[in-house]
Amino acid sequence: xxxxxxxxxxxxxxxxxxxxxxxxxxxxxxxxxxxxxxxxxxxxxxxxxxxxxxxxxxxxxxxxxxxxxxxxxxxxxxxxxxxxxxxxxxxxxxxxxxxxxxxxxxxxxxxxxxxxxxxxxxxxxxxxxxxxxxxxxxxxxxxxxxxxxxxxxxxxxxxxxxxxxxxxxxxxxxxxxxxxxxxxxxxxxxxxxxxxxxxxxxxxxxxxxxxxxxxxxxxxxxxxxxxxxxxxxxxxxxxxxxxxxxxxxxxxxxxxxxx
DNA sequence: ATGACCCGCGCAGCGGGA
Numbered sequence: 308x309x310x311x312x313x314x315x316x317x318x319x320x321x322x323x324x325x326x327x328x329x330x331x332x333x334x335x336x337x338x339x340x341x342x343x344x345x346x347x348x349x350x351x352x353x354x355x356x357x358x359x360x361x362x363x364x365x366x367x368x369x370x371x372x373x374x375x376x377x378x379x380x381x382x383x384x385x386x387x388x389x390x391x392x393x394x395x396x397x398x399x400x401x402x403x404x405x406x407x408x409x410x411x412x413x414x415x416x417x418x419x420x421x422x423x424x425x426x427x428x429x430x431x432x433x434x435x436x437x438x439x440x441x442x443x444x445x446x447x448x449x450x451x452x453x454x455x456x457x458x459x460x461x462x463x464x465x466x467x468x469x470x471x472x473x474x475x476x477x478x479x480x481x482x483x484x485x486x487x488x489x490x491x492x493x494x495x496x497x498x499x500x501x502x503x504x505x506x507x508x509x510x511x512x513x514x515x516x517x518x519x520x521x522x523x524x525x526x527x528x529x530x531x532x533x534x535x536x537x538x539x540x541x542x543x544x545x546x547x548x549x550x551x552x553x554x555x556x557x558x559x560x561x562x563x564x565x566x
Numbered sequence: 567a568t569g570a571c572c573c574g575c576g577c578a579g580c581g582g583g584a
Contacts, residue, residue, distance in 0.1 A: 369574085419582080
């Protein structure tokens, strides 16, 4: 079982790259973020030709998440449960949850939290709180669970190049990092860190100022595994080659394989 | 060489990204 997550920064701009990556890597499931289009504009047929069925939660210009899978699956949720009652905005296309291969897989795009001032940051934290509550409920029922996507959190200092972000950036603020730790304390395993416990590990490099060439990156795309799935973890990789391609997304794909 | 990102939207330049 191979699962990957990729923030593509506009799916319509990235069809060729995603197609090439699917052909080369052949994941069973690929979670996509930042589609930046409505579902009807998602280039579904380009991926169907490679054997992938798509489910899309889209919105005009911003956000947007999708699943591409070549194994059977069914959709469980098209928005983050509990978010509306927690004061969040469920109209933002940020969560899509499926059941596949005996697992529940939540593909997510958490709010960045740097725009919209104090309220924008609060919205980010509320969104993450709803994710934690949802994860807690699933784990309480012993559901084999993967939560993966763009969390917009650098969990630790090894997860960003020195000086890549201001100390008060929403991606590294203590409240954001505490939310990530809460997910781990539920019993989830950070797949990349489980296999590379220390040292720099990045999944995003800014387009500006030669950040990729200088390896000034951030690790904000994560794959979290519930206990029984963590025991099956065989590999976890960041595909930097995809970031080095022509007209790349600013994020690289992250993939894991489970035995 | 005195500036150096990339999206969508929509046709200028702005908001958002991270």
